[in-house]
Amino acid sequence: RRARLEFDGEFLKRWSFKLDVDFGGQSLGNANGKTESSAAAAGDTPTAETARFAAVQSASVGASLADVWINYSVMPALNFMLGQFNSPFGMEIQSSSNAITFMERNIAMRSFAHPEGKSIGLMAWGDVADKMFFYGIGVVAGDGQNRPGVDAPPDLIGRVFARPFLADKKGLLAKAQIGISAMHGERDQAYVGYDYASIRTGNGYTLWGGGYRDSLGRQIHVIPSGAQNAIGAELRLPIKMVELRAEAVYLANNTREAVEGYQLTNTERLGQVRGLGWYVQLSAWPVGDAFVTGDPGYSPRPAKVDLTKEAEKPKSGLEVAAILAGINATYDGASRENGGVYDANTPGAEGGPGTDLQVMQVGLGANYWHTKNVRLSVNYNAYLTPGSGSDENLLRVPGNTLKRADAHALHELGARVGLSF
DSSP states (O other), X not given: OEEEEEEEEEETTTEEEEEEEEEEOOOEETTTSOOEEESSSTTSOOOTTTOEEOOTTEEOOEEEEEEEEEEEEEETTEEEEEEEXXXXXXXXXXXXXXXXXXXXXXXXXXXXXXXXXXXXXXXEEEEETTTTEEEEEEEEOOSOTTOOOOSSOOEEEEEEEEOTTTTSTTSTTTTOEEEEEEEEEEEOTTTOOSOOOOEEOTTOOEEEOXXXXXXXXXXXXXEEEEXXXXXXXXXXXXETTEEEEEEEEEEEEEEEXXXXXXXXXXXXXXXXXXXXXXXXXXXXXXXXXXXXXOOSSOOSOOOOXXXXXXXXXXXXXXXXXXXXXXXXXXXXXTOSTTOOOOOTTSTTOTTSOOOEEEEEEEEEEEEEEEEXXXXXXXXXXXXXXXXXXXTTBSOOOGGXXXXXXXXXXXXXXXXXXXXXX
């Protein structure tokens, strides 16, 4: 699926850095042969004969920056990190992709709560009282990974969590933790014209892309506009070889709609996405060592090398897990005050499409960790979309494209061998 080169280190004791380059995404261009590159030469009237098409099923490769940052440590309780890093928002988002339980982050966190995943900006962070308390507060561009900010207002984003029983390091609840995260940002409609984040499955199938065709046949785009707010809570209970994790995030993100080609010049109406994203995950280590990958929610962290210590014996073990995740939200295209006039096809219009964004993910997974750097994973996930294919639910599974009224589920089975050094 991908190859990632990671290079990190430290110098002058207080400075550390990391550079990750992700090589992947070998997708097929123009997979169905219908992507048109030009309708006709300039000045000519388009006809079926003048159309030109992109190369069919052409392979594409790409490289992108994953993590790239530099960190200055005043003390363990006060660090400053500048660059691109995992956003300080929730336990799942701040877990390294090399160490998450399932092959991909769950749909609630990855596609709804914080689709950006990574942020570009400055973060102050620290571990307080021998790691009993953690905080991370960032001032970031807010537009996501490898996307420079296109408007002036920065986002404020932060996460804090505590381990109240850590003083008893041998106690059953020593690593139990509870935390909260929050985010606030603004999107200036004069400058922001990119689409609102789609809701996608782990294998990349788009359940909801935001856009639709209005009653005039025009393609309508849903665009972030105005206030973007989210608040979340997290809980982790690791007891011996068993672990329970749970997170819930409520968000209210303002949007606007625009006709394709006029995203930066015209606005049709003002709406909002709001609702809850959540998950509960139970895992166990029945064979071998437990928690081979360490504790979740601690990425990014500067590399620390102590050549005076003897190398620890690598851990290995079998991890099995189950997850239940969901998105219970709505999108209303003209719900805000003075939000404009509904089109007949706008979500929320009287007699038109509904506003529900409803999906539940049920997943099972198994990982054999030969070491924390070598894993073999098998995952099964079912995405349940009650009412999809009708006005009850805006999400669509593949069966809905065939106009099957009973198609309300998408099943995905995957396996992966992962090496990380």
